[in-house]
Amino acid sequence: xxxxxxxxxxxxxxxxxxxxxxxxxxxxxxxxxxxxxxxxxxxxxxxxxxxxxxxxxxxxxxxxxxxxxxxxxxxxxxxxxxxxxxxxxxxxxxxxxxxxxxxxxxxxxxxxxxxxxxxxxxxxxxxxxxxxxxxxxxxxxxxxxxxxxxxxxxxxxxxxxxxxxxxxxxxxxxxxxxxxxxxxxxxxxxxxxxxxxxxxxxxxxxxxxxxxxxxxxxxxxxxxxxxxxxxxxxxxxxxxxxxxxxxxxxxxxxxxxxxxxxxxxxxxxxxxxxxxxxxxxxxxxxxxxxx
Numbered sequence: 001x002x003x004x005x006x007x008x009x010x011x012x013x014x015x016x017x018x019x020x021x022x023x024x025x026x027x028x029x030x031x032x033x034x035x036x037x038x039x040x041x042x043x044x045x046x047x048x049x050x051x052x053x054x055x056x057x058x059x060x061x062x063x064x065x066x067x068x069x070x071x072x073x074x075x076x077x078x079x080x081x082x083x084x085x086x087x088x089x090x091x092x093x094x095x096x097x098x099x100x101x102x103x104x105x106x107x108x109x110x111x112x113x114x115x116x117x118x119x120x121x122x123x124x125x126x127x128x129x130x131x132x133x134x135x136x137x138x139x140x141x142x143x144x145x146x147x148x149x150x151x152x153x154x155x156x157x158x159x160x161x162x163x164x165x166x167x168x169x170x171x172x173x174x175x176x177x178x179x180x181x182x183x184x185x186x187x188x189x190x191x192x193x194x195x196x197x198x199x200x201x202x203x204x205x206x207x208x209x210x211x212x213x214x215x216x217x218x219x220x221x222x223x224x225x226x227x228x229x230x231x232x233x234x235x236x237x238x239x240x241x242x243x244x245x246x247x248x249x250x251x252x253x254x255x256x257x258x259x260x261x262x263x264x265x266x267x268x269x270x271x272x273x274x275x276x277x278x279x280x281x282x283x284x285x286x287x288x289x290x291x
Contacts, residue, residue: 001075063108067097068105073151074158077101091271092115096161105137112155113271117148122190124247125270127231133182135174135266137162162266164258173260176289179265180224180252184278188247194275198250200237204229243276250276254288 065082070076077099083106087094095106122139129138139157143150149156207229214222249256249270256269 031044032251043151051176062152063093063095063156063267066154069151070149070156070158071097071099071104072103073138073142073144073149076104076140076158082278087267104140105159105161107157107159107271109155110273113148115146115148118157118271120190120192121271121273122147124186124190124273127188127247128183128186131182131186133185134179135162135260135264136270137266137268139270157271162268163261164266164268166258167254168259169254171257171265172252173289175265176257176285179257179267180282180285183249183267184281185251186247189245190247190274192274194242194245198274198276199239199242201239202232203236207232242275242280244277244279245275246278247273248276248278248281249273250281252281253284257285288290 043270047239064083067079070083071079078101080098083095083097085093086096091109093107093110097104097106112113122141125136125139128134129136140158140160141147142158147157149158192271211222211225211229214225219225243246249267250272251269252267257265258266260266
């Protein structure tokens with residue numbers, strides 16, 4: 001499934017057993033699970049287990065073969081050891097690159113970005129970093145000034161490395177509140193429209209399609225999903241359009257607000273940042289850290 005002992009959360013150094021994320025938008029989660037189910041069925045029907053395993057290892061090894069190219073492009077020095085994959089999230093894999101100048105996080109993007117979108121999210125990250133009030137990995141541009149790098153068919157971006165602990169739902173809610181407040185006090189307004197994925201309901205038609213796909217793939221959660229859809233539709237009826245728009249992280253939950261060995265917290269995974277209403281960004285953190 002993955003190379004070595006890794007977790008689903010980027011930059012995590014000390015971690016427990018990987019678990020299914022909670023409170024992730026169900027549409028994205030179900031789309032991901034259905035994709036996995038189809039792939040597994042294909043492998044079972046059309047390929048031997050050994051071939052499948054070698055294919056996974058090949059994917060994991062390709063990017064590490066280009067560590068020197070990546071390091072040179074971002075001006076990080078010369079690799080001091082093999083680049084290893086340390087984490088995998090919904091939108092990318094994270095590799096640790098150790099060079100003669102330090103340690104760096106190389107994020108290999110599964111969901112590709114346009115250069116314009118990457119430049120826009122880094123501009124917001126740098127605006128938040130400039131306050132000095134939020135601990136977060138600093139994005140690194142290439143020596144040519146670009147955020148993204150295409151190498152051997154992979155799209156990557158680079159960050160400073162940060163040692164982080166595992167997700168901890170017992171973090172002090174006061175610290176979490178102060179962190180979110182510091183982010184939301186940065187009144188940054190990117191020149192991009194609101195993305196409907198963050199604001200629009202999934203809708204009855206799409207839920208029905210997802211349920212049909214789940215049943216067709218013999219997904220083990222199909223019956224549970226069918227029972228849950230009426231409640232999901234009732235919840236969607238409560239959705240209101242955002243009004244107080246400004247730059248936001250847009251994915252503030254426990255797996256992206258992690259404790260550090262020094263006792264602080266660090267906010268990671270900023271690639272989805274953009275326009276949102278800060279009030280609508282609070283519930284996930286409130287649920288994770290106060291209930």
